Amino acid sequence: MNYIEPHGHMVSRTTDDYERMALAGCQAICEPAFWAGFDRASADGFYDYFRQITEYEPKRAARFGIKHFSWLCINPKEAEDTKLAEEVIGLIPQFIHKPGVLGIGEIGLNKNSRNELRIFEQHVQLAQDYDQLVLIHTPHLEDKLKGTKLIVEALKNFPKIKPERVIIDHVEEHTIDPVLDQGFWAGITLYPESKCTPNRAIDMLEHRHAERIWMNSACDWGISDPLAVPKTMQAMRQRGWTAEMIQRVAYENPVAFMGQSGKFHL
Amino acid sequence: MSDWTPPSTVNLVDLGFMDARSKLIDLAAFLDRVQRADQTDDFRVQALKNAIALLSLNEPTRAKDVLLSFSDPSSEAIEKATMQGAIGAYRG
Numbered sequence: 001m002n003y004i005e006p007h008g009h010m011v012s013r014t015t016d017d018y019e020r021m022a023l024a025g026c027q028a029i030c031e032p033a034f035w036a037g038f039d040r041a042s043a044d045g046f047y048d049y050f051r052q053i054t055e056y057e058p059k060r061a062a063r064f065g066i067k068h069f070s071w072l073c074i075n076p077k078e079a080e081d082t083k084l085a086e087e088v089i090g091l092i093p094q095f096i097h098k099p100g101v102l103g104i105g106e107i108g109l110n111k112n113s114r115n116e117l118r119i120f121e122q123h124v125q126l127a128q129d130y131d132q133l134v135l136i137h138t139p140h141l142e143d144k145l146k147g148t149k150l151i152v153e154a155l156k157n158f159p160k161i162k163p164e165r166v167i168i169d170h171v172e173e174h175t176i177d178p179v180l181d182q183g184f185w186a187g188i189t190l191y192p193e194s195k196c197t198p199n200r201a202i203d204m205l206e207h208r209h210a211e212r213i214w215m216n217s218a219c220d221w222g223i224s225d226p227l228a229v230p231k232t233m234q235a236m237r238q239r240g241w242t243a244e245m246i247q248r249v250a251y252e253n254p255v256a257f258m259g260q261s262g263k264f265h266l
Numbered sequence: 267m268s269d270w271t272p273p274s275t276v277n278l279v280d281l282g283f284m285d286a287r288s289k290l291i292d293l294a295a296f297l298d299r300v301q302r303a304d305q306t307d308d309f310r311v312q313a314l315k316n317a318i319a320l321l322s323l324n325e326p327t328r329a330k331d332v333l334l335s336f337s338d339p340s341s342e343a344i345e346k347a348t349m350q351g352a353i354g355a356y357r358g
Contacts, residue, residue: 077350111347112338141352145337173330174337194352199282200329209270238281240273 001243003229003250005029006258007106007135007169007187007216010057010068011049017219017226022064024230027251027266029061030258032071032106032135037221039078043087046074050091054098067266069258071105071135072096079110079119089122096130102261103127105135106169109147112139117154124158133261134166135187138175140194148175152182165260167214170195176204180212185257188215190228198232202239205249214254293318313355 002025010018010031021029031053033046040046053070061068072095074088095101107123109116127134139147151168155161168179169187172195179186188204189195196204201215217228225231229250236246258264293314300311317332325331338356 080347110350111352112343113347114343114345116347117343139352141354142336142338142356143352145334146340149341150343172333173327174333203329206273211270236273238276239278240276242271242273245271245273 001025001230001233001247001250002027003233004214004254005217005219005226005229006214006254007032007189007218008226009034009218009220010061011052012221013219013226015060015063018061018064018066021226022066024227026066026230028067028069028254028264030069030071030102030254031057032137033073033075034106034137034220035075035077039081040084043084043091046088047091050095054095054101058100067100069100069102069264071103072101073104073107073123074119075106076108076110076116076120076137079116080113082115082119085119086122089119089126092126093130096132099263102258102263103133103135105133106137107134108137108151108169109139110137110143112143112147112150117150120151121154121157124155124161128158128160133258134161136166136168138168138170140170144170144172145174148178152178152184164212167257169216170218171204172196173200173204176208176213180208185212185214188213189218190215190225190232191218192223192225198228198235199239201232202236202241205236210245210249210253212253212257213249214257215249309357310353310355 005026008029008031010029050072058068072092074085079085104123104127107120109120136151138144163183167185167187170189171179171186176186188201190198190201205213215229215232217224217226219226233246233250300306313336317335320331320335321328336355
């Protein structure tokens, strides 16, 4: 069965992973800009990184018949250095019109600091100015609830940003309802230990009737599984889901959200 | 969604009991281990025990309640991030 990986950090993955994902039915991978595992020393590092995810990774994916798309930003983990963050935000306009760029992301908060919030708002302003979709990272573990609330509140200051053009990712049981109830899309991340298991994801999908939700592996340099989405699709079959409903979550929902960019062509 | 098709009924206990049993025994063994090592004063262990108590409640919102119990309940942004990672339980 075909599926879309709407959130994968493929710069951290091997070419073998592309092959395995293709064999599992992956049609497209979307790569948000993220933290490299260490703080980069200058904006030049981001310039090269943006070239990598907008120019090189699409070619690597194409070898396996997979379409590759990207999102641009500086991750909130590097937002305390506001000078660097602002320099990186200044780079984004020269990449934003590339054919595979879907929007601004994954922006958001990490430790819920004032500087993170300030840089988040600058990204949202950029999205508003360039009429871009927004992909939002919510903080980890004990910081997620507070960060999600701060993000939802901050977005209210941008009336031109329509909730249906924003996805708030990494939701869990305590954050999914406030996100969806405000009209945003929600992403469920299938990530061992720190985020969500397949069965918990399916519980949430059933609770919210799979509306305005996608699921992703967020596979990166950490302990993560690039096949988490197809494995969850298998768990859905075991739990009595119809093929049509599985396809809606794994394929049609990501198409519906990212199709709003005007660039998500499969 | 108006065209939501609910999944057919399956025996969820058949599907999940052994996995849940295994995780529960692992949790019990973890608490034994830290107690034998005299490390139960760690705030994370206390947070875990507080969360375990929530499992006895009758509403089907246990996962949400456990997550809330681990969460930072404050609402104001902090002045500055002093670390990049998260611990898993709010220290208070």
